[in-house]
Amino acid sequence: MADDNVVDGWHETEADRRVRISAQVRQWCELGRIDTVDRPLSDDAAVLIAAGHLDESTRTVLLNRRAEGRTIPTVGGFGALRLVFDEYRRVQEKAAQLRPGPVQMIYNYRLGELLRRLQAARSTVVTSPTHYATGIRAIRRDRRAGVHLDLEQRDALFAALRATPAPARATSMIQVRGVAVEAAERLAQQTRNARLADAGRRAADALAGSPGGDGQSFTDRHDALLFLAGTLFDRIDSSRVWHSDHFLVQRAQLDLADELLQIAVDTVALRGIGIELATAARAARSDSARAQIAARERALAPVWNQLVERVSALARIGDLLGKAEEQLQSIAAVNHTLSLDSRIDELLARSGNRELSAANTHFVGDQFADVDELMMTYQSVLGADIAALTARGTA
Numbered sequence: 001m002a003d004d005n006v007v008d009g010w011h012e013t014e015a016d017r018r019v020r021i022s023a024q025v026r027q028w029c030e031l032g033r034i035d036t037v038d039r040p041l042s043d044d045a046a047v048l049i050a051a052g053h054l055d056e057s058t059r060t061v062l063l064n065r066r067a068e069g070r071t072i073p074t075v076g077g078f079g080a081l082r083l084v085f086d087e088y089r090r091v092q093e094k095a096a097q098l099r100p101g102p103v104q105m106i107y108n109y110r111l112g113e114l115l116r117r118l119q120a121a122r123s124t125v126v127t128s129p130t131h132y133a134t135g136i137r138a139i140r141r142d143r144r145a146g147v148h149l150d151l152e153q154r155d156a157l158f159a160a161l162r163a164t165p166a167p168a169r170a171t172s173m174i175q176v177r178g179v180a181v182e183a184a185e186r187l188a189q190q191t192r193n194a195r196l197a198d199a200g201r202r203a204a205d206a207l208a209g210s211p212g213g214d215g216q217s218f219t220d221r222h223d224a225l226l227f228l229a230g231t232l233f234d235r236i237d238s239s240r241v242w243h244s245d246h247f248l249v250q251r252a253q254l255d256l257a258d259e260l261l262q263i264a265v266d267t268v269a270l271r272g273i274g275i276e277l278a279t280a281a282r283a284a285r286s287d288s289a290r291a292q293i294a295a296r297e298r299a300l301a302p303v304w305n306q307l308v309e310r311v312s313a314l315a316r317i318g319d320l321l322g323k324a325e326e327q328l329q330s331i332a333a334v335n336h337t338l339s340l341d342s343r344i345d346e347l348l349a350r351s352g353n354r355e356l357s358a359a360n361t362h363f364v365g366d367q368f369a370d371v372d373e374l375m376m377t378y379q380s381v382l383g384a385d386i387a388a389l390t391a392r393g394t395a
Contacts, residue, residue: 014381014384017316017319018312018316021312021315021316021319022308022309022312024315025228025308025311025312025315026308026312028224028228029221029224029225029228029308029311030221031221031224032217032218032219032220032221032223032224033216033217033218033224034167034216034218034224034227034228035216037167037216037227037231038231040077040078040079040080040166041078041079041164041165041166041227041230041231041234042230042234043071043072043074043077043078044066044233044234044237044257045230045231045233045234045260046078046079046161046164046230047062047066047072047078047157047161048062048066048230048233048257048260048261048264049164049165049226049229049230049260049261049264050078050157050160050161050163050164050264051063051157051160051261051264051265052160052226052261052263052264052265052266052267052268053156053159053160053163053264053268054153054156054157054160055156058149058153058156058157059261059265060146061146061147061148061149061153062149062157063257063258063261064145064146064147065147065149066257068145068147070131070147071131072125072131072157073124073125073128073130073131074124075121075124075125078161078164079164079165079166079167080166081118081121081161081162081164082161082162082163082164082165082166083166083168084114084117084118084121085118085162085163086168086219087114088111088114088115088118091107091110091111091114092111094107095107095108095111118162121158122155122158125154125157125158125161126151126154126155126158127154132148132149132154133148165218165223165224165226165227165230166218166223166227167216167217167218167227168217168218168219168223220271222267222268222270222271225263225267225307225308225311226263226264226267228311228315229260229263229264229310229311229314230260232311232314232315232317232318233256233257233259233260233314235318235321236256236314236317236318236321237256239318239321239325240325240328241321241324241325241328242321244328246324246379247379247382249379249383250379250382250383250386253383253386253390254317254386254389254390259310259314259389259390263307263310263311266303266307267307270300270303270304270307273300274297274300277293277296277297277300280293281293281294281297309388310389313385313386313388313389314389316385317382317385317386317389320381320382320385321382
């Protein structure tokens with residue numbers, strides 16, 4: 001059976017694998033750029049990350065709701081909501097800087113479109129009667145069960161979901177151009193002023209900006225880390241082999257949802273403190289004050305390193321499960337081959353070549369016998385990765 005730990009022609013030890021994956025995760029986070037963005041975060045991952053922005057009581061309710069199978073209303077992807085909100089803030093800031101005129105009118109038109117989309121999303125997330133209790137008795141029952149979110153908590157959740165980590169598409173403003181040109185033409189028709197339409201088109205060109213990037217860069221390293229953690233959560237949680245009997249013990253050792261939530265809580269706190277320190281540094285008037293602030297910033301470095309290592313541990317688990325899934329696919333093929341043995345025997349018997357049939361059966365059986373040993377190896381490595389991930393409580 002082929003060695004799964006061969007990388008570019010050389011044998012990769014388990015220590016090499018840990019170093020390689022950790023270095024890759026650190027590079028992605030530090031650069032704020034991930035090269036393997038396949039899809040946006042699931043709603044489940046987005047809600048868990050959003051919980052990192054909320055108070056402890058709201059986080060507890062969200063975890064209770066998740067355990068009970070109570071979902072949050074979907075808006076077609078909270079990563080897309082983040083992009084709409086970011087664009088809204090950019091357009092709002094730009095519109096406020098412009099003088100009254102056709103260009104500002106184009107910006108305000110787009111601002112209104114984005115605001116309506118945000119308001120519709122808020123209404124869906126905050127007021128859905130399908131997802132939240134509405135009657136007094138139902139609300140009391142949900143409160144006793146620990147699954148009721150008050151209106152203020154839902155508003156806070158929506159605000160947190162607007163910050164869902166997502167690739168900051170440099171080309172997102174290009175979408176504005178078509179809307180802006182349409183607005184300019186409507187204005188021109190209403191005023192019968194061709195010059196106004198031309199001004200609107202020029203504004204649309206400026207608003208769209210120049211294309212760039214491929215949708216894989218993030219606002220900062222914290223967003224990159226949170227997105228990567230959420231992506232790995234989705235990858236592991238959707239893995240059939242992770243939910244198989246092979247890793248029953250490992251699933252009991254690692255609460256994926258709680259791990260992602262705790263990573264989000266610490267990352268949000270770290271980013272918040274970092275912003276406050278940066279603000280204090282700009283306001284500092286003495287060398288001693290700046291030195292003290294710099295010392296506190298250096299003191300936070302181990303926290304960032306620990307977060308990177310926790311995400312690296314998730315990445316190693318995801319990598320290992322990917323290999324295990326490949327092996328189980330091979331096992332399925334072997335099983336299918338074994339199920340055909342009787343038919344193969346009959347065919348070979350008719351050809352008078354029973355020795356070939358026996359050799360084939362032994363070959364397939366030997367491969368199948370290796371499965372338990374292989375899975376035990378994966379279980380051992382996975383156990384070490386889980387231990388590294390959950391060791392923060394005893395550190």
